[in-house]
Amino acid sequence: MSRPDAVVVGAGIAGLTVARLLSRHGRSVVVLEARDRIGGRVHTDRSDGTITDLGASWIHGIDDAPLFDAVRGFGMRSVEFTVGSYQPDSRPIAYYGPDGRRLDDAGAAAFAADVRDCDAHLSRRIADIGSGTSYAAAVEETLGAVGWSAERAERVREFLHHRTEEQYGVDARDLDAHGLDDDETLGDEVIFPDGYGVLADSLAVGLDIRLGHFVSRIEWGADGVAVHTDRGVVGGAVTVVTVPVGALKSGAIVIEPPLPEPVAGALGRLEMNDFEKIFLRFPEKFWDDDVYAIRRQGPAGAWWHSWYDLTALHGTPTVLTFAAADCARTIRGWDDARIVGSVLDALRDIYGDAVADPTQVQITRWQDDPFALGSYAYMTVGSTTADHDVLATPVGGVLHLAGEATWTDDPATVTAALMSGHRAACSILGRDIPIEDLWTPTQ
Template sequence: MTLVRPPSSVDVAVIGAGAAGIAAARRLARSDLSVVVLEARDRIGGRAHTLLREGHALDLGCGWLHSADENPLAQMVEPEGLTIDRTPPPWESQAFDHEMTSAEQAEFGAAFAAFEGRVAEAAARGEEGPASRLFEPDCRWNPRIDAISGALNGARFAEVSIRDYDAYRDTGVNWRVIEGYGRLVERLGARLPVATHCAVSRIDRSGPVLRLETAKGAVEARAVIFTLPTDLIAAGVVRFDPPLPDLMEAAASLPLGLASKLHMTVTGAEDFPKDSQLWGRADTAETGGYHLRPFGRPMIEAWFGGDIARQLEAEGEAAFFAFAADELAHLLGSSFRKRIAPAAASMWGADPWSRGAYSHALPGKAGDRARLKAPVENRLFTAGEATSEVFYGTAHGAWLEGGRAAREALAALGLDPGPAPGDDEA
């Protein structure tokens, strides 16, 4: 339920109505505590956001139930009246041989697997540094590997910690929600007490209760669960008095990379195999990945990560379509330009309440995920995808961390925190 104004006093205030904030609030709602969720945007969901275009639900943010066999959100899809699609992901099915022959595709697959093997071996030896240090010198596939990093991390491997990249856990099971991942997260938060248009600007820690200054007045709370993206924390969008330099430094070590999506309609889509993929170029990381006919729809979903995403965002939304049209025309023929049209694009870097897509640890900073989520005075608890040490960058990582923060808050307030992750909320 949407609140016109937040209450002036609660037991727990949750800042942010993304996946982490919603998970925390749902867990707290099962207690006798009073709770409010304070959200700066005019909607809930955070970086999970679904739009309806051309009669289809299009995810501008997270779209895949990664590690779906152990992803708690996957178990909530059907009970919420939504539909799971278990079609294998497009990265397992290369369309055509326009950019690379079958032999080259196999060669690239082997090169990427060997790179990840070197990362795992280095991490096991306790080594740290930029993951790009483990590129094979002069390997022709290094630019393509960096393009993959743009999709996975929102940044090139030169900006990504060896140990942090290796720590990510992926079971290899990837599903989708036909009606949209953002729609799922929205439904999960629909019955919570959320005050929208209610940005928090300051948290006063000087007294026995925390005092939050918001766009709709002051709120006092015995505990706060803080779920802002790391770039907002590091920039001091919410001011702490007294300051919390350790929290801000940890957030700065876990910056948000940028991964941008462009959804396009396409005529004559039956020419393409369903749920297959093309990449634009193999000789540069500044290229796009193209998911052809997602869900069998007459559409293309383009991905741009890292440097190219930031460059295109700086030029404006139309630049994404211009770039995609050029690459697809190069791959599929000049006449292909006439068959596509833009439907929707994400601009997470320009979004003032995100400033990016998902976090990566800078080289040497893998341990800062644990540092970021360390409780402050046993009454301020930070959660989000960036505090997840094995599922960072994902909605379910944020969800699990929101549940963890809620249990910490319950314990701090003298209540039974309930079971650890694996219960129906976390």
């Protein structure tokens, strides 16, 4: 068998993107994937007659967005759902105070205004500091400067900590202050009634993808690469490694010679988060029709504080909530029944007996996934935003890293995965190529 021009490790969005672009520009490519499916952390479950995105769900802003251009190019259906970036308002959100009563419109608006005011001060504060300060510390400095009452400051502090957990799956004390620098949504957000997995399926058409190939070792040098799997060795001129940070740091794949600086340092400063999804489908809605999300304030919302109404996707009354950071780590060993009971207790604290038992439950276990070991990467205290791009520095002209953790402008997203795959393809080809080549029909 002839040696391919490129060996891509991982059939997630980054790997499929680079493979498709290289293939369309005349290069021979082999994609090695340990799982029995493609998509990586874009994983649409279609069991039991339902369609559920267990991994990525949203496009966070569709204005001037190559990813949205791609999904439109592939003919994917989408539904507007603009609360994925943990906005305090902009869409109807039902806020319930620490006493369990819903805030009236004036109270919710006043709270949202406080969040936006604090955010403006916080952004200026973070712009003045380098890496090495936690997001939590920056929040405290900002709240101390605005001079609000203890109760008013606590509600905003709580919101900012919950936002950190939902955006990056990490406690604000463990995230560098610059870890949310990319937190900007331009335009509406959308989700996909047919599943995000349609994107992976579309990218994969025509590619040589070998499932169930466990890569254990990658050797690289001036004469190319040798990728060792449980089914033999695949040699190539170059390799693109797109596995998650968790897998890269676990030691499951040995890279020889080891990654040099500055790539190794950048990898060392990024970590995988603890973040899970819980989907609950109910026989009927017990929440208001006019809200996108339900949010609980106060100590009762320490874990379960936000629920998102996904009914518009398929017409089935459905809410999604997240377990992040300490919550995700604590429930890791719980069975599904115990997790569901905890979530239902929180909902019933608001809605009482109106909350029936769910008809269907789906809970992710990304922390236990051996090929991911978490949901996505975050910046530890002391890392810099540049570490994402540094991680993608080509090594020896033959080894490239790509994936959501390697794109500075919008890390931890499918956009980052797509754009990093495009960048790797351009680097290998030695020229810029239009990203539209992904979805434009060949002549």
